[in-house]
Amino acid sequence: MSTEMGFRLSKQRKVILEELRKVTSHPTADEVYDMVREIIPRISLGTVYRNLEFLSSQGLVLKLGGPGTQKRFDGNPKPHPHIRCSVCSKIEDVMCEVDVPALPEEYTRGFDIHNCNVEFVGICPKCKTEMQ
Amino acid sequence: MSTEMGFRLSKQRKVILEELRKVTSHPTADEVYDMVREIIPRISLGTVYRNLEFLSSQGLVLKLGGPGTQKRFDGNPKPHPHIRCSVCSKIEDVMCEVDVPALPEEYTRGFDIHNCNVEFVGICPKCKTEMQ
DNA sequence: CTGCGTGCAAATGGTTTGCATCCAC
DNA sequence: GTGGATGCAAACCATTTGCACGCAG
Secondary structure (H helix, E strand, O other): OOOOOOOOOOHHHHHHHHHHHHOOOOOEHHHHHHHHHOOOOOOOHHHHHHHHHHHHHOOOOEEEOOOOOOOEEEOOOOOOOEEEEOOOOOEEEOOOOOOOOOOOHHHOOOOEEEEEEEEEEEEOHHHHHHHO | OOOOOOOOOOHHHHHHHHHHHHOOOOOEHHHHHHHHHOOOOOOOHHHHHHHHHHHHHOOOOEEEOOOOOOOEEEOOOOOOOEEEEOOOOOEEEOOOOOOOOOOOHHHOOOOEEEEEEEEEEEEOHHHHHHHO
16 A cells, blocks of 8 residues: 555545445535545544645545535546535535547637536435425 | 616616626626726715626626626626636626526436536636747 | 645635615505 | 614634644655
8 A cells, every 4th residue: 555655644634435335425624524534533634724735736636616515525436427416515426437528629719728626506306305 | 677677777877787788897896896986986885786686697797707806797697618817817708698507407416407517627818928 | 756635724705684774565 | 654674793604724732654
């Protein structure tokens, strides 16, 4: 495991990554904080933020945006489509391989395109029920 | 103009919408603030936020997210693909009609899907140059 | 040993909100 | 005239950061 990963593997960093890979939800930073605190009670929220940032910079997790306030994190670093609930902001994975639309050269506006995020937006079953 | 729009049309609201429709960039709230202040110098940042929120709730503008910190606003309310620079976070429109991937019923996880955002991520010409 | 990572707490910065006043209808 | 909209400033809250200590390599 310590086979030259290019960075130090503290207990905190290890547990954060493990916990994030364990779930299919897409927790916010403080949800990760809660999860990890079950294992390392004295971990600090700052450390969680630092590591989530670090892990996503290493491409080990995905940082998800959306017009909502908080960022969410995805333990699966391979880009894949998501569904976001426009009411409660919950994000779920889409298990199916949507064929990512290719962007013809003449429309790239000089950008080097690295990847493409596809996000479906709708209302989740729970919020649907609660609205009647 | 006053033909029953369902809401009051203050000078501030009108100018914010006009200015946002005038540009193809995707300004942040305080960039909108700067633009509008050229016309209404005494407008407050709070009003800009309130109106951007209101206009997007009415479907008149688009609120864009992305893992970056600030929200950005798009005067074109029709969903269309974007390109985001992963370095400077600038967002540009893609003029071409990318065929939005349809999501087969069995993958919707019970969501009512309303629309789909497609975002290409890459590095813009300016940042490319600055990195050499 | 070295210096990267941590805990803690304070600082930051974008966004929201309470309140008195204003103005669109 | 009346209630929604505004200006102002304070409050919020997610995220970041400085610092001294701790521990992985």
